[in-house]
Amino acid sequence: MSPRLAAWAVLALVLTFLIGPFVIIILAGLSAGNSLAFPPQGISLQWYLKVFTIESFQASFGMSMFLAVFGTLAALGLGIPAAYGLNRYKVPGAETVRLVVSAPIIVPGIIVGLGLLRYLVIPTGIGITLALFLAHTALILPYAVRVVSASIENLRTDIEEAAVLLGCTRFGAFRKVVLPNIRGGVLAAFILGFVTSFNQVPVSLFLSGPGVRTLPVDMIAYMEINYDPSVAALSALLAFMSVAIVFAAEKFLGFSKYV
Known part of the structure; x- marks a missing residue:
């Protein structure tokens, strides 16, 4: 593997490590199901709206x-x-x-x-x-x-x-x-x-x-x-x-x- 490809691979791993948890949380909040799960059970904004009513x-x-x-x-x-x-x-x-x-x-x-x-x-x-x-x-x-x-x-x-x-x-x-x-x-x-x-x-x-x-x-x-x-x-x-x-x-x- 060339140094350039290795650098890009390391960068991708670092970004995945840093951004991955946020992506999981965002998608979990979009779940249409009634329990916290990932991957989400369908896509819905109902839980994002519900937090404003609690x-x-x-x-x-x-x-x-x-x-x-x-x-x-x-x-x-x-x-x-x-x-x-x-x-x-x-x-x-x-x-x-x-x-x-x-x-x-x-x-x-x-x-x-x-x-x-x-x-x-x-x-x-x-x-x-x-x-x-x-x-x-x-x-x-x-x-x-x-x-x-x-x-x-x-x-x-x-x-x-x-x-x-x-x-x-x-x-x-x-x-x-x-x-x-x-x-x-x-x-x-x-x-x-x-x-x-x-x-x-x-x-x-x-x-x-x-x-x-x-x-x-x-x-x-x-x-x-x-x-x-x-x-x-x-x-x-x-x-x-x-x-x-x-x-x-x-x-x-x-x-x-x-x-």
């Missing part, structure tokens, strides 16, 4: 959207000043701080979820919604710090210094000079945090409770009782949503420059 999915989708949007905003509110301080000032133990901030994505999610349940939720008795919000904010914070840091590192310091020399305060220079120039990185961090939070499972699984679930956890619970193709249809819709968000971010923001 009340538990509607409630958990709203919870996931709330956590993804406001958890990401809270993480950015903490992460932007942290990234600025770590890049612009000589912070004692800066590398240790970076490591600690990165801990939620280094430590396995199951350990993080169990730790939060045992040492935060149970001792304090806080509500499930607040616990999920704090957990998702902590999980997104490392992405916010890293992505925004990449933008700040590429911003020349003399631009900010010029604003200060012209009479602007440090905060004013940050607000009028730094933020407008790193908005692409901030938006990229928001999108990455949103997708990460929305698709988060291990931590949410430990912290969910009666009547309060994120959509991925609710899908797992649904499959314990029902084994119809609606979960496959919903999974396909969520995959399309995630791909569309990342594609739009790459097209309009140059997403790959920040991650």
